[in-house]
Amino acid sequence: MHLLPLFTLLATVTAAALPFQKRTDTCSTASASTLASAKAAFTQAKLVPDLVPSFHPTLSIQANFNGKQVALGNSFSATETFMEPAVSFSAEPGFNPAKTKYTIIFTDHDAPGPAAPVLKDFLHLIISDAQPSCIINQARKTLAIYQPLTPLSIAAHRYTLLVYRQPPNYMPPLSVNYLPGSRAAFDLNGYVAQGGLTLVGGNFLGEGLSSTVCAITPGCTQDGKGYSA
Numbered sequence: 645m646h647l648l649p650l651f652t653l654l655a656t657v658t659a660a661a662l663p664f665q666k667r668t669d670t671c672s673t674a675s676a677s678t679l680a681s682a683k684a685a686f687t688q689a690k691l692v693p694d695l696v697p698s699f700h701p702t703l704s705i706q707a708n709f710n711g712k713q714v715a716l717g718n719s720f721s722a723t724e725t726f727m728e729p730a731v732s733f734s735a736e737p738g739f740n741p742a743k744t745k746y747t748i749i750f751t752d753h754d755a756p757g758p759a760a761p762v763l764k765d766f767l768h769l770i771i772s773d774a775q776p777s778c779i780i781n782q783a784r785k786t787l788a789i790y791q792p793l794t795p796l797s798i799a800a801h802r803y804t805l806l807v808y809r810q811p812p813n814y815m816p817p818l819s820v821n822y823l824p825g826s827r828a829a830f831d832l833n834g835y836v837a838q839g840g841l842t843l844v845g846g847n848f849l850g851e852g853l854s855s856t857v858c859a860i861t862p863g864c865t866q867d868g869k870g871y872s873a
Contacts, residue, residue, distance in 0.1 A: 671735035671778035674704035685716040686846060689802055695753045695765070695832070696806070696843060705847040706777070707731045707805055719800065720793075720851045728769065728790035732777035733807050733845055741776040747808045747816070747841055748774050750790075751832055756863070757797030757870025767821045767830040768793065768803070772810065788822045793851050798858050799868030800850035808841035815839075 679701045686692050686699045707714040707729045714720075714729065731748055735741040748771040755766035770788040795801045817838040821830045836843070858864040863871045 671741045671776055673737050674701070674734045678704050682716060682846060686848075689717055689848065691753070691802060691804060691846070691848065695751070695802070695804060696846075697833070699843065699846060701845045703734045703736045703776070703807065703845040705731065705733045705805055705807055705845045707847055714805065714847050714849045717802075717848055717850055720849050722793060722795070722851065722853070722857075725793045725803075725849075725851060727792075729805075731771075731774075731805060733774075735776040735778060736809065736844055739809070741779055745773045745775055745810045745814065746844070747772045747810055747814075747839070749806045749808065749832065749835075750803070751806070751830060752793070752795075752801050752803050754795075754797075754799075754801035755828065755870070757795070757865065757868045758799045758801060759797070759868035760870060763828040763870075765830045765832045767791075767827040770816075770822070772814070772816050774807075785816075787816055787819075788827070789824065791824060791827055795852045796861065796864050796870040797868045798852050798855060798864070798866050800852035802848055803851055804846060804848040806843060807845040808836060808839075809844050811840040811842075 682701045682704065683699055692699045709720065709725050709729045710727060712724060750769035752766040752768060753764045754761045755763040767788055769790045772785045772787055774784050775782045793803055817835055819835060820826045853861060853864055855866065858866060865871065
């Protein structure tokens with residue numbers, strides 16, 4: 645006699661929960677071919693092991709500067725990258741996108757020039773508490789505000805976007821590199837180890853100075869070192 649009301653209540657609660665569950669389940673993940681392409685591009689560009697010791701991506705990163713997409717090493721000019729890029733990424737298999745948060749780091753391993761990168765890694769941006777693009781209401785925190793890309797060599801720099809999964813109850817490490825005037829010599833791998841972060845995705849672009857711009861830019865060199873002797 646009392647079972648029917650109970651079944652009705654359960655059905656109502658289940659139905660009410662379905663819309664949120666559906667949004668979570670429809671979060672897209674990267675294909676195996678997309679992840680394989682990213683891994684191959686990082687290896688070919690020698691970002692492994694120059695920048696990171698290993699790279700086994702489990703999600704894909706989409707980034708654009710005013711609509712122009714970053715595509716695993718394509719070229720940009722300084723005027724195109726003056727404003728902060730829009731960065732999003734796919735969900736990661738095996739992790740609830742509504743509850744898992746990530747840190748985005750944008751860095752230059754070739755500062756001031758690839759031939760003599762004495763200022764590596766130069767930090768351009770850090771954002772914590774990011775979530776996959778399917779999560780509409782995010783509370784991202786900018787720890788290091790965007791600093792425009794400023795290569796000082798004709799040789800292209802490898803400007804690299806990395807996404808790291810944060811551990812539960814994550815607290816970002818303290819860093820002087822958050823300050824706008826203290827971005828050189830950022831210890832990327834030390835920062836990652838201190839925070840317990842796990843690398844899960846990456847993308848990168850190439851940017852250098854044209855010979856015309858280099859001719860009027862103080863310190864620019866054509867041999868890739870970045871600073872004249």
